[in-house]
Amino acid sequence: MIREILRMGDPRLLAVSQPVADPTAPEIAALVADLFDTMHAANGAGLAAPQIGVGLRVVIFGYRDATARNPRYPDADPVPETILVNPELTPLGSEFEDGWEGCLSVPGLRGVVPRHTRLRYRGFDLGGRLIEREVEGFHARVVQHECDHLDGILYPMRIRDFSRFGFTDILFPGLDASEDD
Secondary structure, three states: OOOOOOOOOOHHHHHOOOOOOOOOOOHHHHHHHHHHHHHOOOOOOOOEEHHOOOOOOOEEHHHHHHOOOOOOOOOOOEEEEEEEEEEEEEEEEOEEEEEEEEEOOOEEEEEEEEEOOOOEEEEEEOOOEEEEEEEHHHHHHHHHHHHHOOOOOHHHOOOOOHHHHHHHHHHHOOOHHHHHH
């Protein structure tokens, strides 16, 4: 079911999400189905449960076709479709990389955000199986962006240089401003 995506200013987006007791519970599978329906309907690259008003530590990201590229990030490497319940992120090294980000909860805007270049993430799938990956680049950026939502952080809170933050249609003429992460 397609759900309403909360927008910046809604206090629910600033709350810290609660851990999921049982990743295999039917209500978590239903939540993930709604997250995918909503993300696909909005042409997003990822979505976190708090963005649809559910304060649980669940994120999804990536594309069904592992070779697909996001039209808003044509130079970015593909990201495999992933479900993460109770994710944990561990930076690998101290290097950061600046990159443009948008968000379905911050429609029509983009900004440059520093993110860890490489990281390890772990969490559980809907079968309760551990997922653990070491990633870098765009994949690492997407995971960090979505997991920030679980801690009540929206990407504008991480921007260091507000001269590199603005309306998508002004910054990137020709890019569809309705299509954000």
